[in-house]
Amino acid sequence: MIEWFAYAQVAVAVVAGLLCLVLGLAGRVPNDLVLGSLALVELLLIGQVVTALVAPAVGNPPTGSLLEFWVYLVSAVLLPPAAALWALIDRGRWATVVCGVASLAVAVMVYRMLQIWTVQQA
């Protein structure tokens, strides 16, 4: 895991999450901005998957449990598509809030993944 990339990803997911929460509570139904922010969060997560596959091979192994790391990463990768699917089916203001919740959950999970990679002792 690359530290600055993880922090940037947490920042993007927090901003995307808060944006969706505000838009949803203001009564907006899911629009391109909401789905676009989810897509950006997902794109960065896929970048994280590639990083996590390559990093151990180039001398950047995790200090903690690789299994726990991957459980978090796979769960996080599933969240934005699930929220987007919800938004496409539901199309109400609360679907926008759900998208925000998903992005904030991704932020927490990426932060936890960084801890597992750099702080946690196996």
Next chain:
Amino acid sequence: MNETSTAPSDARRRGRLSGVGRVLVAVYGVLALAATGRSLVQIIERFDEAPVAYALSALAAVVYILATVALVMPGRAWYRIAWATIVFEFTGVIVVGLLSVLRPDLFPHDTVWSWFGRGYLFIPLVLPPLGMWWLARHPVRDVAADTAGDVRRRRVDAEGRA
């Protein structure tokens, strides 16, 4: 616009799964996913270290999944299951939370409920009261009565036409 015109019929048809209740279901789903993932890791990697704590984590995870499903599913039976699972969670987080603070030696290993769910941003402590409030505001007999009413109306319509 579209939303306001469909919201009332949606609310009647879907009962518990309307409005802010959808957010509740989503948060329950995420918590169920998190608890399941973590307990899987604990059981695969080091179950022998703390079988009781990790078995408790797994039980909690299963109950969170059941609660999520029960909140979504219609009908009286699922409504009861939703109440039972949410009360179970609330009891769990209070009892295990208190014990982990007062007698830390009993819970040397983290569970989802240790320190009132501190490892999960206290969501396990906040969510059950919200769930109970939501269930109390949306008693199932309204939905059942609505459905029965619809069926009766439809039958009357059919007879009237015949």
